[in-house]
Amino acid sequence: xxxxxxxxxxxxxxxxxxxxxxxxxxxxxxxxxxxxxxxxxxxxxxxxxxxxxxxxxxxxxxxxxxxxxxxxxxxxxxxxxxxxxxxxxxxxxxxxxxxxxxxxxxxxxxxxxxxxxxxxxxxxxxxxxxxxxxxxxx
Numbered sequence: 001x002x003x004x005x006x007x008x009x010x011x012x013x014x015x016x017x018x019x020x021x022x023x024x025x026x027x028x029x030x031x032x033x034x035x036x037x038x039x040x041x042x043x044x045x046x047x048x049x050x051x052x053x054x055x056x057x058x059x060x061x062x063x064x065x066x067x068x069x070x071x072x073x074x075x076x077x078x079x080x081x082x083x084x085x086x087x088x089x090x091x092x093x094x095x096x097x098x099x100x101x102x103x104x105x106x107x108x109x110x111x112x113x114x115x116x117x118x119x120x121x122x123x124x125x126x127x128x129x130x131x132x133x134x135x136x137x138x
Contacts (some may be wrong), residue, residue, distance in 0.1 A: 040112045042071050042120050045080075053077060058098040066095065069120075071113050078103040079113055079135070081126075091121040096130035099138060110138045 045053060050068050054060045057077040062068060063084075069092070071079040078100045083092035104110055114136070117124065126132050 038107050038109070039074055040071070040109060040116055042069055042116050044069050054080060054082075054098065057100060060096075060098045067092070071109075071116070073103060073107050073109055076103065078107075078109060081117075081129075087123060087125055089123050091123045091125065094124065094126040094129040094132075097126075097132065097135040099131065099134055101134075101138065104138060 045068050047064075047067065051062055053070065054062050054068065058080060060080075060082075062082055066082050066084050068080050068082045070077045080098045081092065081094050082096045082098070083094050085093045087093060104113065126135070129135070
């Protein structure tokens with residue numbers, strides 16, 4: 001009984017963090033499989049909080065001149081791309097990728113991560129990106 005109460009308190013705290021984002025009209029794409037439904041999305045991050053997010057979830061530094069986009073699973077960051085410059089079309093020239101491999105494996109979200117990114121940016125340049133092979137093969 002104590003375990004159930006502790007589990008329900010912990011999960012209600014997680015739902016409190018995740019659910020308000022859905023109520024503010026953020027569009028999510030749904031990936032359906034036989035046993036689960038998860039919400040995957042790429043989001044741009046406000047420059048004022050990007051250092052805090054990258055340090056907390058990925059342990060990576062970011063310069064004040066760089067920008068980042070984050071791939072979220074159920075509102076929790078699972079991957080990020082860091083870039084400084086953009087192409088003529090406005091698509092980023094990626095400096096590095098940061099991945100939370102455990103979360104990506106748990107939700108089997110590698111393919112969805114790449115699919116959603118190619119839908120967001122048609123001509124992304126990742127030729128010289130750090131961790132490029134991990135991103136492409138994961």
